[in-house]
Amino acid sequence: MQILFLGAPGAGKGTQCKRLAANLKLIHLSSGDLLREAVKNGTAAGMTAKSYMDQGKLVPDPVLIEMFAEKLSSPACAGGFILDGFPRNLAQAKALDELLVKIKKQLSCVIDINVADGLIHERITGRRVCSKKECATPFHIKFQPPKQEGICDACGAELMIRSDDKPELVDERLKAYHELTMPLIDYYKQKGLLETVEGEGEPEQIFKSILKVLKVAV
Ligand code: AP5
Ligand code: MG
Numbered sequence: 001m002q003i004l005f006l007g008a009p010g011a012g013k014g015t016q017c018k019r020l021a022a023n024l025k026l027i028h029l030s031s032g033d034l035l036r037e038a039v040k041n042g043t044a045a046g047m048t049a050k051s052y053m054d055q056g057k058l059v060p061d062p063v064l065i066e067m068f069a070e071k072l073s074s075p076a077c078a079g080g081f082i083l084d085g086f087p088r089n090l091a092q093a094k095a096l097d098e099l100l101v102k103i104k105k106q107l108s109c110v111i112d113i114n115v116a117d118g119l120i121h122e123r124i125t126g127r128r129v130c131s132k133k134e135c136a137t138p139f140h141i142k143f144q145p146p147k148q149e150g151i152c153d154a155c156g157a158e159l160m161i162r163s164d165d166k167p168e169l170v171d172e173r174l175k176a177y178h179e180l181t182m183p184l185i186d187y188y189k190q191k192g193l194l195e196t197v198e199g200e201g202e203p204e205q206i207f208k209s210i211l212k213v214l215k216v217a218v
Contacts (some may be wrong), residue, residue, distance in 0.1 A: 001026060002105050003214070004083040004193075006184055007113035009173040010123035011199045012206060014138050016113065017084040019207055023218040027077050031085030033136050034067055035059060036162075040133070053164050056172030058088055058180060065095045072099050089180040093187055109214060110188040113199035113206070117174055124165050124173075132157040144203065 001024065005013045014030060021028035035053060038046030045067060049059040068086050071077060087093040100106060115123075126141040130152035137154045139146045146153050164173070188194040195213040199206055211218060 001080045001108040001214070002083075002100075003081075004087075004107055004110045004188070005085075005113065006110060006181065006188075007199060008115055008117070008120055008177045008181075009170070010120045010127070011113040011115040012123075012203065013084045013113060014136075015144070015203055016207060016210055017082050018137060020210060021082050024216065025079070027079075027081040029068070029071055029077075029081055029083055029086070030136075031064060031067075031083075031088070033133070034071070035063075037133050038067075056164060056169040056176065058176050061089070061091050061095070064088070064092055065099075068096070069099055072105075073103055077103075087184065088176075090183055090187065093184055107188075107193055109195055110191075110193040111210060111213060112185055112194060112196045114196050115199035119200060120174060121167065121170050124170050125167050127162065127165055128159040129162055130155060130157050131160045 003020070003026070005017055007013045014032075017028050017030065020026070035046070035049045039050045039053070040046070045063045048063055052059045064086055068083075072081070083096075087096045123140065123143070126143070128139045128141060128146070128150075130137045130139075132152070132155055135152060135155045135157060137152055138144070139152070139159060146159060150159050151157075152159055185194065197206060197209045197213060
């Protein structure tokens with residue numbers, strides 16, 4: 001299966017994609033995680049990306065398109081993948097269409113996790129993420145607290161606050177989402193691929209809704 005997730009910053013894409021990937025044995029490709037890793041490693045892509053991420057703006061398309069062209073054509077993705085955060089505008093969606101033709105794959109489903117803007121601030125400002133890049137599990141100080149404060153339940157590494165999870169950046173990130181990413185909802189609706197899942201409520205319930213639209217049992 002090749003599944004694509006859409007949704008606002010803080011909608012719960014990472015939370016749900018991690019669990020889904022583990023259950024369905026699919027590769028989870030999070031654009032944000034890949035960019036943060038590139039920044040940490042000081043690669044050319046990372047150096048370009050950093051200033052945009054720090055302002056809550058989208059990173060230029062060529063950086064993402066090149067990154068995903070490489071990932072999607074790797075043998076690791078041959079058994080199926082979950083895209084989380086790419087594409088994020090129409091130019092990237094068209095580039096993805098071309099990449100999929102090249103690797104002879106099709107999207108099985110596009111899932112939009114729908115969350116009202118009013119909930120996003122609290123979700124983002126209370127987020128803590130595992131500092132180990134292979135793990136990167138998201139927690140929330142109120143909604144999904146770790147068993148031991150500051151420590152990842154999954155791997156025991158320290159939790160950290162993402163550098164773009166600043167209250168003053170949330171509106172900028174939401175603005176980019178509304179202006180540039182929301183048009184993808186119609187793009188994939190017209191292709192007959194779109195499913196909308198209510199993203200407010202318990203993560204467990206949302207996971208069940210996702211399994212239902214995918215028509216899979218775990
Ligand atoms: P990215 O890392 O993708 O950030 P994002 O889209 O802003 O989304 P988030 O990761 O913030 O949220 P999420 O939906 O994954 O939510 P999560 O599960 O963590 O991108 C970062 C930056 O990189 C962008 O701003 C941009 O600069 C750049 N970038 C990335 N992709 C790009 C692209 N394609 N093109 C150009 N630039 C790009 O959950 C959030 C919090 O809520 C957590 O604390 C979680 O514990 C909690 N939570 C989850 N579910 C629930 C629930 N049901 N109830 C209560 N709390 C919940
Ligand atoms: Mg995420």
